[in-house]
Amino acid sequence: MFTDAARALPPWLTHALNAQRGPVPWNAVVRGALAGGPLLVAALAAGRTSLGVVAAIAAMLAGINDRPGSRRTSVGRIGVPALAGAAGLLVGTYAGPHLGAVALTLVLTGLGLVAGSVSAVGPVASAAGTQLLVGSAVGAGMPLPDPGWQSVLAFLSGAGWLLLLRLVLPTPGFAAGDLRIDFRFDGERAAVADVYEAVAALLEAVGTGDAVARRAALTAALDQAQDALAGPRLRRRASTAAERRLHAQYAAALPLGEAATALAWAEQAVPARAAEGPRRLAAAVRGNTSAGPLPAPSRTDPALRALDDALLHAAEAFDRGRGRDLHTRRRSARALTRSVLGAGGREYGLRVGLCFGASAAVAQALHHGHWYGSHQHWYWMPATAIFLVKPDLGPLASRVLNRAAGTVLGALLFAGFAAVLPRPEGLVALVAVCGALVPVAARHFAAQTTVVTVLVLALVMVGGEPQASAGRIGETLLACAIVLVAGHLPLPGQRGGAGVRAGIDAADAAAHAYLAHVLSESGDRATRWTLRREAYRTLAQARAAIARAGAELPALARHSAGTDEVAAVLERLVDTTTACAVHLDDSGRLTPRHTERLAALRNELDERRGRVGGRRTLT
Structure with missing residues (x-):
């Protein structure tokens, strides 16, 4: 009631x-x-x-x-x-x-x-x-x-x-037996572990109605980890072995997230053991231990092969404690x-x-x-x-x-x-x-x-x-x-809801930059993962602004009418782009399903943006 x-x-x-x-x-x-x-x-x-x-x-x-x-x-x-x-x-x-x-x-x-x-x-x-x-x-x-x-x-x-x-x-509750875990990095360690947990949760939800929400939770976890690792350092490069290890573990989570997103896009159930590997990696991050043996998923399609490759790469990165430094979010002047x-x-x-x-x-x-x-x-x-x-x-x-x-x-x-x-x-x-x-x-x-x-x-x-x-x-x-x-009050030269439209424009530009890079078939995966992170981050920010605007009084809420539908199409476009990237890595060409979905989404995006008075920022 x-x-x-x-x-x-x-x-x-x-x-x-x-x-x-x-x-x-x-x-x-x-x-x-x-x-x-x-x-x-x-x-x-x-x-x-x-x-x-x-x-x-x-x-x-x-x-x-x-x-x-x-x-x-x-x-x-x-x-x-x-x-x-x-x-x-x-x-x-x-x-x-x-x-x-x-x-x-x-x-x-x-x-x-x-x-x-x-x-x-x-x-x-x-x-x-x-x-x-x-x-x-x-x-x-x-x-x-x-x-x-x-x-x-x-x-x-x-x-x-x-x-x-x-x-x-130190964090309250930090036990003496945990002294091998440097408490100075507890925030970074928890954030990176949450990424692996979010990957596992998404894999468990593949093919169910919870997949969209779990993918959004993965985006939030990646955003938090990216921010946690982006703080100032005492030196230009990671100054301790623990810090270098955390950077490597975060970088290793990016291809895992990409593969899990591609599996969710395909909407086909995956073996239950597929989520066990990311969960063991999450526990290894929290305990500052080695990953140990990881269960390998079956390699029956491109996304599952990408997941298996990402798990192997993660295990190697955990053992070496080194990896690409991809945590910095660069925003131009x-x-x-x-x-x-x-x-x-x-x-x-x-x-x-x-x-x-x-x-x-x-x-x-x-x-x-x-x-x-x-x-x-x-x-x-x-x-x-x-x-x-x-x-x-x-x-x-x-x-x-x-x-x-x-x-x-x-x-x-x-x-x-x-x-x-x-x-x-x-x-x-x-x-x-x-x-x-x-x-x-x-x-x-x-x-x-x-x-x-x-x-x-x-x-x-x-x-x-x-x-x-x-x-x-x-x-x-x-x-x-x-x-x-x-x-x-109506302001001179402002139609109202400018912040929401600015967020949609930023998400649109980031999504199309990511799509353009993937369709160029560039082999630069580091740039691809950076563009993918920016696309999902700006999209999450736009959705947050839309949710706030939608909860305003009707006089203000009407300015954001229809923008949630634009954000939903952009979200599907970015997910489809991720699926395309994984498939191109595996076979070097896209299937008709991929190309048709991309074309339909771009047409729908143009239509939705036209209804809310927006415009495409990148073609």
Whole structure:
């Protein structure tokens, strides 16, 4: 009954109620508990409370970006946004006291335009844009007693402390008997092992209705492994034997994934033992052991022969610990510029700049009109607007509902805590508890907002600001109204849904680049696997953008109508291209089934793109 009721709800409301699932990230919980609390204790002991508050805010923002993955990947995922946040804090700290309200609003609006456009590049750029704007709002709207350069150093110290914990602390539960497994690479090892598990799961689903979902899961596993291995290295080449071994194991998984995809495309059942080899390889990756003997599948058709060859290659790579280094995703400066200055980046930037500037203007007007009551700082409203207007954080209506509900609940909870907790000891303990809860609360935007609201209100009270829960609720609701209006306004020169169309264009271009390489019958398999990875990755990104757009209110969701059908055709085209590549390797020519399917898919793609007003980016 509950399921039927949930299905009857509109998509924008269903999305607001959904929460991510998965195991508790205990390692991130430990880091969160050790982040803001100890920084505040040290600052209080040194008599520099305001700097401790800034450092704890930075540690909180870094904790939000502390996601599962490899340690080296976290350097960019946490470090780049922290640098952007420090730059924003510097600008806000020096611009706030020296510019009038109008000039300051124009400066903040300009920052919003830039940060919003850059956010279209990807998740790390988006996090950097968010922290740039949050830092500028805090610097301008929460004037601190310390010189600006000291506040910036405190911000960098707070983020750096969380990053240091991420790099040096072993994973909880790492037993002494496992010392032969270098815990520094546990994220990379888990990601690569998941690829082999996904290959095995896809092989088990060949010929069933689960094959499409399992192929998508394989793509996600490959994306995560590619990202995990792409972090910065101490040296240009892999610096340890364990690192070189992981690179070889990832590279060996690529032909396995290719063969499994070709088998799924053929829709013919495979022997049960076909999945045993990848599963043994997954166990070998996790245990850092040799692969041992692998069961060989029958070699009755090209895809099965490709699978057998890939297993032999993997066994050899596991034993040697060497292989091609194919993990790096290379994006040209031209592609990055196109993301920033293209239709998607422009629409993103305009909406972020408009919301950030409007919320800053309203906040300053209320501040100068003495509407704020007992607290003096006006940073809350523009900072709230930033988290609401970012399209990559979820559908607009879902974000607004969750932010409003989370802020109200968080403010009420904090009002209760503030009435009974001793100061500052109780508030410092509350900061530590909330820091530990941030990684768990990240599964749902409302839960995360609740925890962050309590944490920030505790921090500003430690810094000397009076309890202001009611005012923060009012400012949040005003920010929600501003973002809802601005998010639905038609923008000059923009038709709406530009980000979705940009994602479809990128997926189209990547799919046809991959197809062109395969049909050229080039023997360069490394390039082929790189193009295949890019085709599937961009397609997954496009599908994620389409899913978010489809869960918007009808006024926005209509702009993405039909794009899911285009993505489905592109997905079948890339799968067919993979099947063609495997068959060409085996026989040197395509069958009529392959050529007819390619022709039909390209015709269908042209038709679908014509219906949604798109165009082919590559012929």
